[in-house]
Amino acid sequence: MKWTLILLGLMAAALIFAPQIAPYDPMQTAPDQMMQPPGVEHPFGTDAFGRDVFSRLLYGGQRTLAITIFATTTTVLAGLCLGLVASAAGGWFERMVLSFINALLAFPSLLLALIILTLLGTGAVPLALAAGLSQVGAYASIVRSAVITVHPALYIEAALVMGADSRHIFLRHILPNIQPTITAYAGVMFSYNLLNSAALSFLGLGGAPGVPDWGVMLADGRAVLRAAPWMSLAPGIAITLVVMAVNHLASGINRRL
Numbered sequence: 001m002k003w004t005l006i007l008l009g010l011m012a013a014a015l016i017f018a019p020q021i022a023p024y025d026p027m028q029t030a031p032d033q034m035m036q037p038p039g040v041e042h043p044f045g046t047d048a049f050g051r052d053v054f055s056r057l058l059y060g061g062q063r064t065l066a067i068t069i070f071a072t073t074t075t076v077l078a079g080l081c082l083g084l085v086a087s088a089a090g091g092w093f094e095r096m097v098l099s100f101i102n103a104l105l106a107f108p109s110l111l112l113a114l115i116i117l118t119l120l121g122t123g124a125v126p127l128a129l130a131a132g133l134s135q136v137g138a139y140a141s142i143v144r145s146a147v148i149t150v151h152p153a154l155y156i157e158a159a160l161v162m163g164a165d166s167r168h169i170f171l172r173h174i175l176p177n178i179q180p181t182i183t184a185y186a187g188v189m190f191s192y193n194l195l196n197s198a199a200l201s202f203l204g205l206g207g208a209p210g211v212p213d214w215g216v217m218l219a220d221g222r223a224v225l226r227a228a229p230w231m232s233l234a235p236g237i238a239i240t241l242v243v244m245a246v247n248h249l250a251s252g253i254n255r256r257l
Contacts, residue, residue, distance in 0.1 A: 004249045007241070008242075008246070011061070011238075011242065011245075014058060014061075015058060015061040015062050015065060016062075018055075018058035018061070018062055022055035022058045023054065025055065026051060026052070026058075026059040026060070027212075028051060028052075029049040029050050029051055030046070030051070031050055033050040034046065034047075034048055034050045035048055035224065035228040036050075037228075038230055044057060044230060045231070047217075047220055047221070047228070047231050048220065048223075048228070053217075054234070055212075056212045056217060057212075057214075057238060060212035060216070060235065061238060062212075064194070064197065064198060064201075064213055064239075065194075065242070067124055067127055067206075068190060068197055069190075070125075070132065071127075071128040071129070071131040071132035071135075071193040071196075072190045072193050074128065074129060075132045075133075075135040075193065076186050078132075078136045078139075079136045079137075079138075079142075079189075080139070080140075080143055082101065082140035083101075083139065083140035083141065083142070083143025083144040083146075084147065085097050086101060087143070088147070088166075101140050101141055101144075103137075104137025104138075104140075105137045109135055109138070109192065109196060112133075112134040113133075113196050113200060114130075114205075116129065116130040116134060117130040122206065123206075124206065127197055127201070130200065131193045135189050135193060138189070139186075139189055142185045143182055146178035146181040146182060150178060153173075155173060156169060156173055156174070183253055184251065184253060185250075186250070187246050187247060187249060187250025188247065188250060190250075191246055194239065194242060194243060194246075195239070197215065198215035198218065198235075198239055200215065201215025202216070202218050203219075214235040214239055215235075217232070217234070218232055218235050218236060221235075
């Protein structure tokens with residue numbers, strides 16, 4: 001877990017200080033240096049327009065991870081509220097909320113994100129909302145299951161007998177005991193949102209073309225994969241490392257809590 005934190009810390013520092021670290025303007029083209037292999041001048045090579053891949057990777061990471069964080073926050077907040085309502089409402093209202101959650105789960109997340117993005121339009125904010133809202137059903141289902149698991153516990157019954165109200169029971173007993181589950185699954189949601197947002201950017205739905213973004217970089221490298229594999233390898237490896245590190249960190253947090 002320590003090495004995971006170090007890796008994520010180094011990546012975060014590199015992205016935060018991208019303007020100071022990046023050797024070139026990520027949008028600057030150089031027709032005489034198109035698809036140059038990695039070397040001293042361009043550590044990760046150049047793309048089909050002569051742009052420095054390393055610089056685009058740093059700036060693209062800022063945008064990609066900002067979208068992912070926004071999307072994950074949307075997923076967690078909306079899913080937590082929906083899951084708690086579904087576990088505590090009771091009666092016809094609970095059945096209605098459960099039906100809504102099941103309807104969300106019936107759609108593949110990427111397809112649901114595409115539908116939402118079609119309604120909202122393209123751009124960074126619509127992309128983040130689409131990716132985040134597409135995972136609300138899955139997170140709400142996990143929250144509801146976690147609450148139902150701890151609700152019959154004896155300490156909950158003891159609190160009720162002592163006259164504790166619902167707010168006290170939730171804040172002092174239920175929420176601390178479901179925290180490991182919902183925290184670990186928030187890490188899973190981060191990974192799903194990263195993959196979905198990159199996939200949507202890959203399809204050209206992330207905003208203006210040419211803007212540094214890991215999904216856009218993958219799309220740019222697809223046409224010249226054999227001639228210039230470094231164009232796709234750099235963002236692909238970056239996405240893989242972030243997903244693996246976040247999942248490992250979430251598992252470690254779950255074991256410790």
